Amino acid sequence: MILTPLHLCLLLSSALFCIGLIGALSRSSSILVLLGVELMLNAANLNFIAFWRYGPNPAAGTGVLFVLFSIAVAAAEAAVGLALVIAIYRHQRSIRLQDARRLKG
């Protein structure tokens, strides 16, 4: 089996994704959970760039554009997410994610 640079990029991104996932799963602070999700998003972006870079048509720039949009969306997500965290904090006086379970069935 040959380990190409693309493989390395993908391994990097999957490792980053798993770090983000572990963080999101195990941390109780909603901010950190949000940051974990953000890391996962970034890992996905890494994949876009990797496939663009080593893909058949690197001159097209589609991957770059996709990541550009993804970054914009991530910015929006972070702003709204953190605003939500603050709102939750107002209501619960706590930002622990497990405290915010009013939707419990």
Added chain:
Amino acid sequence: MSLPVQLLWLIPALPLLAAGIGSLTPRSGRGLASGAAIVAMAISFLLSCGALATALAQPAAHLVHNFAWFDLGGSAVRLGWLLDPLTAFMCVMVTFVGTLIFIFSTGYLHEDANFTRFFCFLSLFAAAMLGLLVANSLLLLFICWELVGLASYLLIGFWFHKPSAAAAAKKAFITTRIGDLGLLLGMLWLYDSTGSLLFYDGGQGVLEATALGGLVAQTTIGGLAVSTAIGLLIFCGAIGKSGQFPLHVWLPDAMEGPTPVSALIHAATMVAAGVFLVARVYPLMSADQGLAHVPVHALTVVAAIGAITALLGALIAVAQSDIKRVLAFSTVSQLGYMMLALGVGSWVAAIFHLLTHAFFKALLFLGSGSVIHAAHHEQDIRRLGGLRGPMRATFATFAIGMMALAGVPFLFSGFWSKEAILHAAHNWDVSHLPLYAGLAAVVLTAFYMTRLVAETFFGSPRSEEASHAHENSAVMTVPLILLAVCAVLLGFLGTPAYPWLQARLEGHTEVHGHPIFEGAGLLMLSIVLVAVGIGSGWALYGRRPRANANALDPIEGRLPGLFAVLRARFGFDELYAATVGRLNTAMAALSDGLDRYVWDAAVRFLAALGEFGGVVNREADEDVLNGGFDATNDRLRGTARSYSAAQTGGAHGYLRTVAVGFVLLVLIVMLGGGV
């Protein structure tokens, strides 16, 4: 200075902009609203002059600029601008009269709290009217047509706190809407038959030979050519908008609006839109002329309606005592004249009369507005009188307008245009009845106008208000004077000796005149008739002025029955109330009854049936079915509870589940050999 047809949209766009500004201006921004409206109108006037120059450079051509409005599946709905002498002359007239009336309004409505709203509406009306004129598509024309109706509604009901004004606005809107339905139907039919609504489109338009030929070739119910049927439907719209018999009833009531509105909309421009419409689609209306086998030609109907309206309006005007109502019925009558001219085949005479009428009728209305404003909103001529002294300018201009309307020979524009119509009627080979109606109307017109002037300006004041009247400010008199000048001069554009206007309208660049006295018999006759009318009017009202406001009218004294009928306007309103209104009420009552007794009873019966079934069922259910259902429910609830336990509300759990699911999925795919 000339305006290319591509920029023709500027003419309606400017007043629209002014309307927008007016709508956004707070109440205190009087200067801004009126200023914007007047400036926009003035610029539109200049642009219209440019357009006229363009049109006159090649009068026979129909300059068009078409564009696609939106795609409709395979085809596109197309709109466009049209520039020919007809459009250009109309635009110049509307913008010129409009500008003067706008200026007049600043004086007339000076004390009104809703000044800015008024100018907003006026500008909206002007925009719609100009859009109607420049439209090269029946659809665009119809849109503007409805907008004009809306503006008219808003302006008639401008003083909506007066119940009569609100009612009049509603009446005008609904009545014209009856006609508009015909127009809409005609439009749809036209689109169905030809696939286009553009008037001129380089051979593809509905007014061009290809389409007309197709329309004439088909026949429909009763052996009518399709073109005839469509033309008559479109003419319905004209009947409504132009106040023709039998839909003329709204026009006199529309005088509830402010007088400048009456002048602009219900005398000079909007009501002429019907005439303009017929003139615009004249090729369509006259397409069936060559067919011998059809039961009736479209133009014949037009002529008949016109003649009836002309005579009817003139008759009713004789017995009215409200200064604006007299003028309103006179408008009805004059519009009848125009329709008559259209019907007898001389659309240029109709347009000529339209133009001259616009000026002198605007003049008359503004004059009456001046009188009303001076006399503190006293409109009853029986209570006016003796205003000749204090209001010289108004009197002079009003008299000029009266003479133009009455058709005093040679000097006044109304004479020439009316002569043109009478000549056309005389030359019509179908029937001479319209001619006779027209001649009768000439006498009556001269008579009631003399009566109006005599009652208003001569004698002595017959009320407090009238005795305190004094001349208005220059803002109001200057437009009057300008209009009076036009009312005199305009006639010379189309004298038989040098019919420049007619020639240009028909697309000729050179003018062929006739000696004035070529058809001298008719001319003489009409001069005599005018003299008779004025003379009898003066004899009855001028020589012995009315003593006081409650004195009997001379005619009323001699022919009380006839006078009562005329004063009651032949009872059209009552007739409609008794027929259409009654029918409406009856239908409503019928629906109510049906709803209440038939449908309701059926529903109640079904309900009772269901209830009975329910009772039966319950007895059966209690023991047999319920037990089973209860058990099922319990199971369901238990399952649901266990599912809902999974809804921990904690985001961690959800995310965990997703991750586990992902792992499982990938494992399944990988182990399944999917990769």
Added chain:
Amino acid sequence: MTGLLIIALVTLVPAAVAMALRNVIHSALLLILSWAGIAAFYFWAGAEFLAFSQVLVYVGAISMVVLFAVLLTRHTRTDGGVAPDTLGRALAGLLIGGAVLGVLFGAVLSTPLPIGSKPAAAVTVHGLGVELMERHTIALLVVGVLLTVALLGAVVLAASDSRSGPEDAR
């Protein structure tokens, strides 16, 4: 290749440490470092415009928002002690995360990938701009609307309900 390894180190280690630290501020700062590492990856891959965008957005903007959020929500009960279920959750997280990692690595490593050639010319900013304005106009507009809505939404969410807000947001 060494460049990539260094970048991976700079990206992964801070991220991993950040997820393990108790101090949220330290976590946030380390994550910012990790984001900067990702920007370095973009630079390495030849998308320099993207690298700068990443720095501008993540290091410049999102980090600020995160830090602000942390400062606005201090004094939580978690500051005091460890929640009872922390260990279990952490173990579960590690387990599941490890499983995902394994699955992903397995998938990546078992896939034969083409050895891409180096791109002849990287995408220029100008080219990106043209593409953005021509082919992806709609997307650009949608993103603009999205950002506006997100801005408004964030303001509405974060604004306190009552007028006497400031003392609420300790």
Added chain:
Amino acid sequence: MLGSGLLQGLKVTAKNIAGSFHDPERLVTVEYPEQKTKLPENYRNFPFLVSENATDPMGTLRCVACQICEKECPPQCIYIEKSKDKKPDAAGKMQVYPAVFDIDTSVCMSCQICVEVCPFEAIKMDQVFEIATTDRFNALLLDRNQLAKPNSYYHQIHPTEAAEVDGRLLAERKAAEEKAKAAAAAAAAKAAAAAAAPKPVATPTATAGAPGAVAATVSVAKPATPPAAAPVSATPPAAAPAASPAQNAPASDGKAAP
């Protein structure tokens, strides 16, 4: 319009920048050790002792070691020891003088109360501010020799005040002499025991202090008061020398006054 005020402010500072180069008058500072601005007359920081004569400062101190200032000083930075012997003062009268007079300027708070209470115009405020030292303790503790400054120096730093003080002293001395004369005349007229002829010459100095002390507790800055008050309040002190021509009459008067 927005910004016009900002531009005005910028104009002002621009004028300052340019102006301070071509117009040195605008500079509000001086190059201190080389140049010094003249201190305002009312500037004061620490007290000093007035001596009548510059050549013999110790001999002509006005201070009679009455110790009022020592008692009144709020931070208690004055330390006085009376002399055992007496020396003639400027007027030639025998007086006690301060054997030790120390002021700790590291403690002194420049309140000027010592000056206000001094009945003999013997302690005044100085203008020396360059007293920085490298020694925190001894160098800031000023002794009698460092404190004594001649009256001419007083005139130099506070000309107005010094002239006023001198005038007042002169007037008091005159008034005392006249009263002494009158007293002497009265005594002669009574033909009582006209004791010592030189004594009445000395008493005015003693009594001159008394009204001064009384007045000083009220206000120093009332030059008009002492002459007016002198005849009125002079009566008990006038009796004092007769009753007990004690050495420390001022001290006892100081006690009697409150």
Added chain:
Amino acid sequence: MNAMPGIFAAATGADSLLERWPILFRDTVAGFFPAPLQWLVGSLISILAIVAIFGGVFAALTLLERKMLGRVQNRPGPNRTGPFGLLQPIADGIKMLTKEDIVPRSADHLLHFLAPVALLAFSILTFAVIPFGRNLVPLELDAAVLYFFAAGAATELAIFMAGWASRNKFSLLAAMRALAQLISYELPLLLSFVPIIMLAGTLSMTGIIDQQAGWNFGFIPKWYIFTPWGFAAFAIFLVAALAESNRSPFDLPEAESELIAGHLTEYSGFKYALFFMAEYFGMIALSGMAITLFLGGWRAPLPFLEFIPSYLWFGAKLLGLLLLFIWIRGTFPRLRMDQLTRLAWKFLVPLALFNLGTAAFWSLTSGWSGPLQLARWGVAIALVVVPFVLLGRGLSRGVAPRTYRFA
């Protein structure tokens, strides 16, 4: 890696030796080294030159600022150390170096140490893309403008680190103020030069300078500041740059009188000096950016002045801008927090957005000539002035000039 061509931009053309010598010097020195190392040596020389020159500028600037502030207040300023006080910066440096470095016991030691270092590093990073003269660009990047602001954005982080790590309530308040302020002013700063990018059609610094080459009528330079929208953008940029570099009147994060120097409270000695240096470097970098974007970069203002080397022109413009900054500092009092944010969100941002429209108009009407050119100018000026006046009215609503009864 991609930047290598920039490092070795050849000194081409018929420039004078005076113009070319920096590049020649670098290439000559690099020539002594084996080829694989040449790029490294070249870069190092550039870095050393930048650090040395701007270190010197920083030193001179501290003195200049104190001198000028003195003049503003009618004082001569420092004049004791050396002739005219010229050695003052050295004395200051020695003082700073020898001072005791105090770290609070409860501080976050690592971050406390990292903050000044990071701040300085980020501010020096920004110098990498500024063209100091013809061909004198350390790093020629396609997206240089973006790089500049990406590097500048990171300085906020350092200030936050400093404030938070100090474990001092004043420092933390300062950190939060700094965050709010820097975020608020990032927006107008970025928006103010978007028109330029729009008009120039490039994100490259040299590209932008090339767009400003030439003269109208032979004597008015085609700099962007000499257009209505450019002038407005320059003003917005200047205000935002003042705020971004924490200079008075926007020095709220430091605010000696309110926050006892804010995030600097717990810093002393050399770390303090580093903060100081970073602030001045930031100011210099933003000035350099302003010069590049609005003032034609290193270009001479008049054709016959082109014989003066380009880097001197850059230096002259830089000096002018720095003097302006100092002048402003000497004049205006500090804003309040609410005034600060209101100025940004209610005035500068809308104004910058309007300005974007104005620039778009300018770009669309570039074909107009003759009398239309006048109309173009008129409309553009109106588009700048009218929003300015209206927004300014809104901003100063309810704020009348104060009248002091007892002054």
